[in-house]
Amino acid sequence: MKKYCILLIVILMTFNNCKEIDCCVNPPFINLKFTHNWDGVPLTNLDFNKLKFTTENGEKVSIERLRYLISNINLTGFKNYILVNVGENSGTEISILDVKDGIYDLTFRFGLSNEENIDGKYQFLNSVNFDVPTMLGGGYHFMQFDGKYINDNNQKTGFNYHTIRAVDKTDPADLKFEDTSFEINLGKVLIKGNTEIEVKVNIAEWFKNPNLWNLNELDTNLMGNFEAQKMMSANGKSVFSLGEVQ
Known part of the structure; x- marks a missing residue:
């Protein structure tokens, strides 16, 4: 399982105002662990x-690919992003160094805010095909969630539950955008020395709360669907919750 030392891969993924931090021998650290x-x-x-x-x-479903973008974990004190790839079991644990003891509100963003969602900026995301086509405004995916489901005709068919910044392309020459990234606040956590914090990710929530999702109606071609993107953003706000802190 790959672990990310604060601003280790985060820095390599280049946010320009990040700075390098030396990883000393057995420093105090926070381990942020995403479980699904x-x-x-x-x-x-x-x-x-x-x-x-x-x-x-x-609908009975399978999962073939599941990867999503988390940014600006407030415990780091820097702008940052992490690509969590459940299929490759990477990015699911993040080590954060030199966090002082105390009580913190644990927050991070799902996706990238409009200000940070700049087309072509993040070389790592470009290299793993996480970018969004120019015809949809460019920038980056927030999530790529692909699989199969059994449709109303009892046939296996594919779905592509991809979340991006919502784009209204009614007039292709004048695209209109809505920021569908969102901040997640998991509440207060007590940090005292080395601490592991579990972030629980309930994948089922993408399909039910507050919008009951019918894959027979909305299974593919969702990236250019302005209303679907807003619905997915609303559903995502109940996906993440605080697990054990120890």
């Missing part, structure tokens, strides 16, 4: 490509 579940049932990459999950709307 489907309504409480643990989920790892070993569960991929199996029709073993059921959405709130009743």
Whole structure:
């Protein structure tokens, strides 16, 4: 499992105002650990490509790819981003150095804000095909979630639940955007010496709260669907919760 030392890969992924920090021998650190579940049932990459999950709307689904972008974890004190790739089991644990003891509000952003979602800026994201086509305004994905589901005709078909900045392309010459990234506040955490903080990620929530998702109606071509992007953003706000702090 790959771990990210604060502003280790975060810095390599280049936010220009980040600065290098030396990793000393056994420094105090915070380990931020993202665990994934489907309504409480643990989920790892070993569960991929199996029709073993059921959405709130009743569709049986499999997961083939699941990766998403987290930015500006407030505990680091710097702008940063991490690509969490559940399929490759990377980015799921982030080590943050030199956090002083105290009580913190743990916050981070899902995706990139409009100010930071600059087309072509982040070389790592470019290299792993996480960018958004120019015809949709450029910038970067917030999530790529792909799989299969059993449709109303009892056939297996694909879905591409991709989240980006919402774009209204009614007039292709005058694209209109809405920032559909969002801040996640997991509440207060007590930091005292080396601390592990679990962030629980319930994948089932993408399909149910507050918008009950019908894959038979909304399964592909969602990136250019302005209303669908706003709905997905609303659903994502209940995906993340605070787990164990120890």
